[in-house]
Structures are given as structure tokens and as C-alpha cells.
Amino acid sequence: MPAPVPRQKRATIFDVAAEAGVSRGTVSRVLNGEPYVSASAREAIEAAIAKVGYVRNTAARNLATQSSGAIALIVHEPHSVFVDDPNIGAILLGINSSLSAADYQLVSLIIDTERDSQRVTGYLGGGFVDGAIIVSAREGDPISQAIADLRLPAVMIGRPDNQPQLPWVGIDNRGAAEQITRRLKATGRSRIGMIAAGLDRDSGRDRLAGFRDALGDGYDESLVSRQSFYTHDAGVAGMAELLRVDPLIDGVFAASDAVAVGALEALASAGRRVPADVGVVGFDDSAWARRAQPALSTIRQPAGDLGARAAELVLEQVRSGSPAADGVLLPTEVVWRDSA
Amino acid sequence: MPAPVPRQKRATIFDVAAEAGVSRGTVSRVLNGEPYVSASAREAIEAAIAKVGYVRNTAARNLATQSSGAIALIVHEPHSVFVDDPNIGAILLGINSSLSAADYQLVSLIIDTERDSQRVTGYLGGGFVDGAIIVSAREGDPISQAIADLRLPAVMIGRPDNQPQLPWVGIDNRGAAEQITRRLKATGRSRIGMIAAGLDRDSGRDRLAGFRDALGDGYDESLVSRQSFYTHDAGVAGMAELLRVDPLIDGVFAASDAVAVGALEALASAGRRVPADVGVVGFDDSAWARRAQPALSTIRQPAGDLGARAAELVLEQVRSGSPAADGVLLPTEVVWRDSA
Numbered sequence: 315m316p317a318p319v320p321r322q323k324r325a326t327i328f329d330v331a332a333e334a335g336v337s338r339g340t341v342s343r344v345l346n347g348e349p350y351v352s353a354s355a356r357e358a359i360e361a362a363i364a365k366v367g368y369v370r371n372t373a374a375r376n377l378a379t380q381s382s383g384a385i386a387l388i389v390h391e392p393h394s395v396f397v398d399d400p401n402i403g404a405i406l407l408g409i410n411s412s413l414s415a416a417d418y419q420l421v422s423l424i425i426d427t428e429r430d431s432q433r434v435t436g437y438l439g440g441g442f443v444d445g446a447i448i449v450s451a452r453e454g455d456p457i458s459q460a461i462a463d464l465r466l467p468a469v470m471i472g473r474p475d476n477q478p479q480l481p482w483v484g485i486d487n488r489g490a491a492e493q494i495t496r497r498l499k500a501t502g503r504s505r506i507g508m509i510a511a512g513l514d515r516d517s518g519r520d521r522l523a524g525f526r527d528a529l530g531d532g533y534d535e536s537l538v539s540r541q542s543f544y545t546h547d548a549g550v551a552g553m554a555e556l557l558r559v560d561p562l563i564d565g566v567f568a569a570s571d572a573v574a575v576g577a578l579e580a581l582a583s584a585g586r587r588v589p590a591d592v593g594v595v596g597f598d599d600s601a602w603a604r605r606a607q608p609a610l611s612t613i614r615q616p617a618g619d620l621g622a623r624a625a626e627l628v629l630e631q632v633r634s635g636s637p638a639a640d641g642v643l644l645p646t647e648v649v650w651r652d653s654a
Numbered sequence: 655m656p657a658p659v660p661r662q663k664r665a666t667i668f669d670v671a672a673e674a675g676v677s678r679g680t681v682s683r684v685l686n687g688e689p690y691v692s693a694s695a696r697e698a699i700e701a702a703i704a705k706v707g708y709v710r711n712t713a714a715r716n717l718a719t720q721s722s723g724a725i726a727l728i729v730h731e732p733h734s735v736f737v738d739d740p741n742i743g744a745i746l747l748g749i750n751s752s753l754s755a756a757d758y759q760l761v762s763l764i765i766d767t768e769r770d771s772q773r774v775t776g777y778l779g780g781g782f783v784d785g786a787i788i789v790s791a792r793e794g795d796p797i798s799q800a801i802a803d804l805r806l807p808a809v810m811i812g813r814p815d816n817q818p819q820l821p822w823v824g825i826d827n828r829g830a831a832e833q834i835t836r837r838l839k840a841t842g843r844s845r846i847g848m849i850a851a852g853l854d855r856d857s858g859r860d861r862l863a864g865f866r867d868a869l870g871d872g873y874d875e876s877l878v879s880r881q882s883f884y885t886h887d888a889g890v891a892g893m894a895e896l897l898r899v900d901p902l903i904d905g906v907f908a909a910s911d912a913v914a915v916g917a918l919e920a921l922a923s924a925g926r927r928v929p930a931d932v933g934v935v936g937f938d939d940s941a942w943a944r945r946a947q948p949a950l951s952t953i954r955q956p957a958g959d960l961g962a963r964a965a966e967l968v969l970e971q972v973r974s975g976s977p978a979a980d981g982v983l984l985p986t987e988v989v990w991r992d993s994a
Contacts, residue, residue, distance in 0.1 A: 325805070367805065384777065414769060419777045422762035429754060437724065437759045442782050465707065546945075605886075 333362035408621025467631035491524025503565030507537035509552030549576020593654030608652035673702035748961025807971035831864025843905030847877035849892030889916020933994030948992035
């Protein structure tokens, strides 16, 4: 293959000034459309801009309106979860469908470390985006507070407690978890455990609370494995732990489909049949649920609709200049397949 | 939960001017650090900024240096592939590790439709990012040309033909595909097919060319199934097609691990044993390969290193102001497991 042709250095406002033989301030006044620049200087600057190939900084041009045409999607997850979680993928698709129809650019920002968090806060304050959608906010994370302080139009997917009162779009995680645990119990299971995950955010805590609601007096704290993230690996580790705690366990509610698929693998390795020996249910109804062997009984959550609705709520705020003052709950349903 | 407290509208430079009782131009001069503003006006403006909660537009502040502190990752894939492809995930992790160390913000932009493509081109020209990394560029797509025209520091992951000569980081897809096909053939297979994908980009074409190189005179065009994307679904459909074309097929090179896992499922559905009846090999050595049943023989490509190296090359260009003029090839290796 031929060697690349070296490209020229990007032209700056200084290059324009040098080419036109004027000061940078004069170029700046022309670029900002300010008066008191001679016609000859203006012509020289316009010719220089064309000659050096200077490209204007739109973000700067929009200083007065503070409009960038971009909306941030902020995901609080390790990058590996961002790319491994089909639920986040479906949310992203839903957001993009709404933003794309309105000709807004979706910009994805992932927060994994404390350093990421500080950097994203600075970025959001920099006028690079007109609004933000926050997924998987964790308790006490600084981003939501920073967004509230910036008065940036924003919507949360999920309903974290102890957070600034931003508008939100969510599902009833607690009610849905109770519903599927009751359904699992109704198959005649008597030793039901849970692989909980994401307990530092509302979805994880609410799913555990719903599990507890369903079992009532039968709830056994020792049959809850607490994992960090909604991942396949969490399912493998959590199921192994539950089998050690109670080898006679006969039902498991996994906090997500990815967790459930990990649990199915751990059960297969341990020689347990699903659903004959152990019934397993998940949460999400993602691609993982349909591909699982056996196909997973789970809660369908409208991930695409959550994203689309969140994007619409942000754009409404951007257009009106006023914050939305409300929350939106979308419905879920039990999808019963072969794993329980 | 309590109703959210309505937030105030975002403060603009006009609010600051009104509060301070000065003109917008005076506020602008203070914000830009220009001289010839009275001490009393400066104090009034600083007090007004604090009172109305005005947040400065960093993008605007950096007009002279044209620096945003952000680097775009541009992925030319359907959103569903972006979130389903662990290889892109590993690249993203590698990019982020390099950018994060240098305190640059990674901004992911996904191009799925023609409309996305136009919008992203406008965004890149808007001064929102200091550079770009392009993954999965397709032949004739307009983004790479737009980046060359903008003289934006950029690096491609992969080496597309018929593209502007941007620096790149890549692997020898053709050599690696030839190598693993030869290894598959050496297990005694005589009717070897391929499920090709991504033929509108260099990686897909090169993997098919390498397959052809390995088979030489034994290459049979009818045993190549041509699929659009590197997806699980492509593997299911491609394998079904190959089984129809030649029920005695005994070896398959799938263009990626995700494709290979789809092929394994189609073979299981058709009652074929792997590797006894049909040997299957993939490409990537992603999480899909390790989780497959049986574990997949594949090509390990250093996805994280590709991302990290691409990010370093972009930052070098941003710092030096000069384009990098070269390409970098990273090594691959055959990882032989149980599927062939």
C-alpha cells in the first residue's frame, strides 16, 4: 500500500491573521460578526480563511444560544458492561431513534472510574452538549449533582434515591421482581434464592426488595448472593455460592438475564437440570433470554421505549428552556418460557 | 416519591449582563480576559456570574487553541452491532485507557444511517473534538473524506482501500485468515466453506482473500456464504445456507467469533457434531470464543492494543499539530481449542 500523503496541519485563527496581514483580534471580530472592521480588512480575512482552509468552531459560534445540537448519554458502568449488556444496547437504540428524528447527535460518555467522573463533569460544563440522559446512576455519584448545578436539561433512566430531583423514566422494578418471584414460587419451589446485583443503584435494590416482598416470612437472607454488576460472571459466581450455602436450592431469581445465563452455566457444571432440579428466572427479556438453553423465563422491560421516552423528555426541556418536572413509569410483563 | 423541584432555566451571558447592569459585550470582554474594562464593572460581572449561576462555555473559551479535550470514536455499524460485538468493546476499552491517562474525554459516535453520517460530519466540523478514531470504515463512506478535508487529527483502525490516506493501526487480516484456514484443513477436512461478513470493508474482504489463498485450487465459490454483518444471526443464516448447498460440508471458517457461535447453534439444530462432523473456526478471540460450546479455535487479535495504539497516535498528532504519516501492523496468533 502506498505511504500516506502527509496532511497539512490544521489551520488556526492565527494562520488566518498572518495570511490576511491583520491582528487576531480583527479576525475574531469578523468571525463574531462585530461591526467596526473595514471592508478591505474583511475581504482580506475572508480570502485568507478560504486559502488556509480555516474551519470555524461551531461550539464557539453558538456562545449566545449555548446550543451544540448534541445530547450526551452518560452510562455509569465499567466499559466492559457497557458493551456486554444488551439492555443498555436497546436503550441506546431507543435514544438514537428519537434524537435522530430531531437531528440531534447522540454522544456516549462512559463513567467507569473516579477520574472519568471528574472529566465528564468538566465536559458537561463545557457547552459541548445541550442535554444529558443518565443511565445506571449510582447512589452518591457526583454527575447527577453536577448536572443539577449546571441546570443542564437532563433525564434519568431509573429512579435513584438520594439524588437531585431530576426528571426520570423508569419501570417498577420492585413490583416486577415480586411478580416473577411469586410466579417462580407457584411452580412448587420451596428453597428459592436470589443472585442480586447492582445494589448501589435503584434497580438492584428494588429488585431485591420485590424478591423479599414475594417471599414474606419465607425470605432467607443466607440465600441471597450479592454481586457487583449485572454480568454473566456474576451469575456464575453467585450460583456457585448459592449451591454451597444450600445444595438443595430449587429456585433462583437472577437480577438480570446476563446473570441468569451465568447461573444456568454454573448449574450445568454442577450437574443440576433446569427446570427439573432448579427453576431459574431472569429480568430484562434481552437477547440473552431468547438464546439461553433452556430459553429463559423473565420480565420484559421496554428498554427501547425507555430510551426513546427519555430522549423526548430531554428535547422538550431543551426546546422550552424549562425543566420537566415529572417522572414516567413504563409497564413491564412476565414472559414465561422453559427455564422455570 | 416527592415531586421533583422544578429547576431554573440555564443562565446565559444575557442574564449575567442584566444582573450586572452592563452590556453583553462588556461581559464577553471580561470572560475573554480582555483589557479596558473598569474594575467596578469587572467586580459587578463576577458577582452576577456567581449569583445567576452562569457556567462558561469551554468550547468557546478555547476558540484560539481550538482545543476541546475530547476525542471521538466513530463506529460505522448498526447500533445493535456496536453493543453486541465484544471486539468493538475491547477496542473501546483500549482507547479509553490511553485517553484517560492523558485526561482526554472519549466521545462515542455511531454511524448507522446516511442521516447519522451527515450529522456526524457536521459535528466533527464543529470544533467539539480534537481528533477522531474511526472503526469499521466502509468503502466510499463520506466520514473519512470529511475528516481529511477538515485536517482533523485522525487514525483508522483497519486499512480500508479507496479511502483518504489517513494513518492507521491494523492487523494482517488476510495472512491470519490464511493461517487458520490452513490449520483447519490440516485436521483432514476436505469440504471447507466460509461464512464471510463485512465485505464492504477491508477486514471482511481480506479475511475472504486469505481463505481463498489457503485453499488455492480447492477454493469453491459456492461454499462461501456472504453475510452483511459480523453477527450471531449471520452465523445462523450462513451455516443453514452452507448446509443446504453441501450437506457433506466438514469445515467452516466463520469471519468472526460471533458468526462462529451462530454457526455452532445452526449445526446443533441440524444434528451435526462439532468437531466430529464439522470443524468450526472463528476470528477475534473474544468472550464469545471462550464461552462457546465447544470452546472455539480462533485467531486472537489484539483488540485492546489496537485501540490503545490508535489513541496514542491521535494524541501525538494533536500535540504536535502534524499528521502521523504511517501505518502500524500488530501481530495476531492462532488459538487452538476444541471446535476443530
